[in-house]
Amino acid sequence: MLNPRMTVILRHLLKAETAVTSEFLAKVLAVTSRTVRNDIKELETIVKEYGASIKSIRGTGYELVLHDEQNFRKLLYGIVEQEKENEEMPIMPEDRVHYILKRLLLAENYIKLDSLADELYISRSTLQNDLKDVKTIFGRYGITLEKRPNFG
Numbered sequence: 001m002l003n004p005r006m007t008v009i010l011r012h013l014l015k016a017e018t019a020v021t022s023e024f025l026a027k028v029l030a031v032t033s034r035t036v037r038n039d040i041k042e043l044e045t046i047v048k049e050y051g052a053s054i055k056s057i058r059g060t061g062y063e064l065v066l067h068d069e070q071n072f073r074k075l076l077y078g079i080v081e082q083e084k085e086n087e088e089m090p091i092m093p094e095d096r097v098h099y100i101l102k103r104l105l106l107a108e109n110y111i112k113l114d115s116l117a118d119e120l121y122i123s124r125s126t127l128q129n130d131l132k133d134v135k136t137i138f139g140r141y142g143i144t145l146e147k148r149p150n151f152g
Helices: 004-015 022-029 033-048 069-085 093-106 113-120 124-140
Strands: 052-057 061-066
Touching: 004 022, 004 033, 004 061, 004 069, 022 033, 022 061, 033 052, 033 069, 093 113, 093 124, 113 124
Parallel strands: none
Antiparallel strands: 052 061
């Protein structure tokens, strides 16, 4: 269904009175605007199945357009149910950093960047930005991250 970022994007589109820019959403989610555009593309295909569309207005942003409100409510109900199941998946940057800290501290072996990025539904570059904060926090306690090519 929807990844946590797409849920946040959909919420902003639902409550917005005017078009929402990808730059604004990127700041809210602490990802690149390209990641937001990719998520919106994927979100567009999902909301179409539920009687809605995402209208892209050049130079202005995105708007959610409802065509079948009854059908769209089914999607919203599904999102609420999904959130109950996935309550632990971090969305905000600070939450992701804490998640990564725990994940690295509890890992018995190397963790590949791509695997961790997929697990968090973020791009590799977003993960690398979060890892800078992780390294800073580890540094306070004299902990270093060890990188090994082809291992993680």
